[in-house]
Amino acid sequence: xxxxxxxxxDTLTEQIGQFPKGTDRLLYGDALSPVxxxxxAFMPTVQVLQQAISQGANLVIAHEGVFYRHEEIGLTxxxxxxxxxxxxxxxxxxxxxxxxxxxxxxxAMRPDVIMQxxxxxxxxxxxxxxxxxxxxxxxxxxxxxxxxxxxxxxRLGLASLRLVGDPAMPCRRIGLLVGYRGGREQAVPxxxxxxxxxxxxGEGPEWETPEYVRDAIQLGQRKALLVLGHxxxxxxxxxxxxxxxxxxFPGTPVRFxxxxxxFTVV
Amino acid sequence: xxxxxxxxxDTLTEQIGQFPKGTDRLLYGDALSPVxxxxxAFMPTVQVLQQAISQGANLVIAHEGVFYRHEEIGLTxxxxxxxxxxxxxxxxxxxxxxxxxxxxxxxAMRPDVIMQxxxxxxxxxxxxxxxxxxxxxxxxxxxxxxxxxxxxxxRLGLASLRLVGDPAMPCRRIGLLVGYRGGREQAVPxxxxxxxxxxxxGEGPEWETPEYVRDAIQLGQRKALLVLGHxxxxxxxxxxxxxxxxxxFPGTPVRFxxxxxxFTVV
Numbered sequence: 001x002x003x004x005x006x007x008x009x010d011t012l013t014e015q016i017g018q019f020p021k022g023t024d025r026l027l028y029g030d031a032l033s034p035v036x037x038x039x040x041a042f043m044p045t046v047q048v049l050q051q052a053i054s055q056g057a058n059l060v061i062a063h064e065g066v067f068y069r070h071e072e073i074g075l076t077x078x079x080x081x082x083x084x085x086x087x088x089x090x091x092x093x094x095x096x097x098x099x100x101x102x103x104x105x106x107x108a109m110r111p112d113v114i115m116q117x118x119x120x121x122x123x124x125x126x127x128x129x130x131x132x133x134x135x136x137x138x139x140x141x142x143x144x145x146x147x148x149x150x151x152x153x154x155r156l157g158l159a160s161l162r163l164v165g166d167p168a169m170p171c172r173r174i175g176l177l178v179g180y181r182g183g184r185e186q187a188v189p190x191x192x193x194x195x196x197x198x199x200x201x202g203e204g205p206e207w208e209t210p211e212y213v214r215d216a217i218q219l220g221q222r223k224a225l226l227v228l229g230h231x232x233x234x235x236x237x238x239x240x241x242x243x244x245x246x247x248x249f250p251g252t253p254v255r256f257x258x259x260x261x262x263f264t265v266v
Numbered sequence: 267x268x269x270x271x272x273x274x275x276d277t278l279t280e281q282i283g284q285f286p287k288g289t290d291r292l293l294y295g296d297a298l299s300p301v302x303x304x305x306x307a308f309m310p311t312v313q314v315l316q317q318a319i320s321q322g323a324n325l326v327i328a329h330e331g332v333f334y335r336h337e338e339i340g341l342t343x344x345x346x347x348x349x350x351x352x353x354x355x356x357x358x359x360x361x362x363x364x365x366x367x368x369x370x371x372x373x374a375m376r377p378d379v380i381m382q383x384x385x386x387x388x389x390x391x392x393x394x395x396x397x398x399x400x401x402x403x404x405x406x407x408x409x410x411x412x413x414x415x416x417x418x419x420x421r422l423g424l425a426s427l428r429l430v431g432d433p434a435m436p437c438r439r440i441g442l443l444v445g446y447r448g449g450r451e452q453a454v455p456x457x458x459x460x461x462x463x464x465x466x467x468g469e470g471p472e473w474e475t476p477e478y479v480r481d482a483i484q485l486g487q488r489k490a491l492l493v494l495g496h497x498x499x500x501x502x503x504x505x506x507x508x509x510x511x512x513x514x515f516p517g518t519p520v521r522f523x524x525x526x527x528x529f530t531v532v
Contacts, residue, residue: 043473043477045477045480045481045484046480046481046484046485047480047481047484050484064473064477065473068450068454068473068474068475068477068478069450069473069474070471070473078455082454082455082458083458083482083485083487084478084481084482084485084487087485088481088485146532149532160531160532161531161532162529162530162531162532163529163530163531163532164528164529164530167532180471184334184335188334188348189344189348192348192349203471203472205336205446205469205496206469206495206496206497206528206529207309207330207331207334207335207336207496207497208334208335209334210528210529211309211311211330211334211528212334212350214311214312214313214528215311215312215313215350215354216349216350218311218312218313218316219312219349219350219353219354221349221350227529229472230471230472230473231472231473262430262472262476262477262480263428263429263430263472263476263493264428264429264430265426265427265428265429265531266412266415266426266427266428266429266433
């Protein structure tokens with residue numbers, strides 16, 4: 001008898017902890033089934049599911065949910081009949097895929113696994129000067145907002161970033177926030193409390209931190225903001241998890257599926 | 267005795283209605299003060315406030331709040347001491363500016379004033395085929411996603427848009443949603459219920475509607491999404507309101523302040 005899905009979940013829970021009453025659970029599949037291969041991705045897109053199937057994986061471990069919302073509350077009758085929803089569910093069920101959501105426990109680990117992955121991908125682990133539960137501060141030896149933006153784009157393979165501020169502004173102390181942590185309550189106080197020049201976050205409301213930074217600049221302060229995108233900020237963390245899974249289950253194929261940015265800029 | 271701030275608010279309430287328990291109220295200023303000039307803007311940025319002061323206006327009517335959040339709940343002691351917050355409040359109070367938030371009532375009017383402004387700016391009023399409370403559907407005679415994107419950029423003066431989909435896809439039926447109405451619950455059902463090729467919204471969570479459209483395309487469906495930006499989708503509605511205010515108060519200077527996009531793409 002080979003490795004079961006439940007054994008993978010148990011190892012995940014041992015290694016990264018379990019977040020009580022959170023999002024993390026087996027959304028589809030039978031926990032007692034044997035695992036033929038593990039597919040890891042930020043988002044369980046139709047393309048990821050199709051590729052996992054074609055490459056023989058039957059367990060998908062994803063950071064986000066299957067049906068385009070944070071809380072997996074089950075589908076209403078109307079949503080279940082909607083063609084995209086119906087086809088995606090049919091694909092999962094008919095191909096016997098198991099889908100495990102791994103979100104809250106990754107963020108609750110100290111340090112946050114998703115943040116660890118982003119720092120690794122950026123090559124900034126040695127520059128960390130402060131770790132808070134939802135933000136990590138780095139201090140770079142030298143640079144400007146523009147050189148940081150170019151570094152981030154090159155390391156993460158991105159065509160563009162969204163900036164509030166002046167690319168020529170000198171920039172050493174940077175605050176990083178992954179996912180949807182770019183809102184005023186989480187991001188704005190860090191500029192003062194941590195003496196930041198620049199914040200780099202995944203996603204947040206446009207009328208909150210970006211408008212704060214715009215006002216700060218108008219008032220003569222040196223502050224800047226780079227918006228990475230949600231996937232762009234969190235995918236490296238799932239790549240790190242895939243590497244860990246490979247180590248924990250050496251006899252089982254583990255493959256990380258990198259997704260293209262969901263947006264193109266036109 | 268000239269026009270008072272209260273009289274402006276009363277006229278606004280008569281003309282566009284009042285939304286019970288909503289955001290709309292005088293955030294700063296004395297309702298009984300005389301109005302020397304009215305400044306209208308999407309966001310009461312520091313730059314807008316400074317320009318209003320220098321051009322003699324003492325009443326700012328803005329769609330969004332002063333302090334970077336939707337609900338105006340007052341400032342905590344910590345926020346009040348934060349340099350940007352403190353300087354912005356000092357600017358308002360020392361210069362005797364009145365700031366009126368005009369948000370919910372504009373969206374609650376039928377048709378939504380902010381949507382009317384966007385349709386006017388896009389030149390699409392004659393193409394409207396269906397109006398719902400939070401979305402308006404237009405049917406264009408011909409075009410592709412790419413030609414629609416170019417039209418929108420040219421009409422709204424934007425350097426770029428974010429796209430999910432194929433610019434070459436033929437596109438006639440378009441759903442428009444202003445502001446933060448791009449989430450799954452409001453946007454996704456419209457593709458099927460209204461037979462839409464394309465949705466164009468202001469802002470929404472990246473893991474919701476964009477990922478739905480990505481999956482739909484992977485499943486062979488013809489769907490696309492253009493993301494305008496929050497300000498980009500709502501500013502034309504405030505410009506329309508400024509035109510109305512000019513008509514209601516012919517003896518009072520009314521000036522609309524157009525803001526640059528908060529982000530630049532680097």
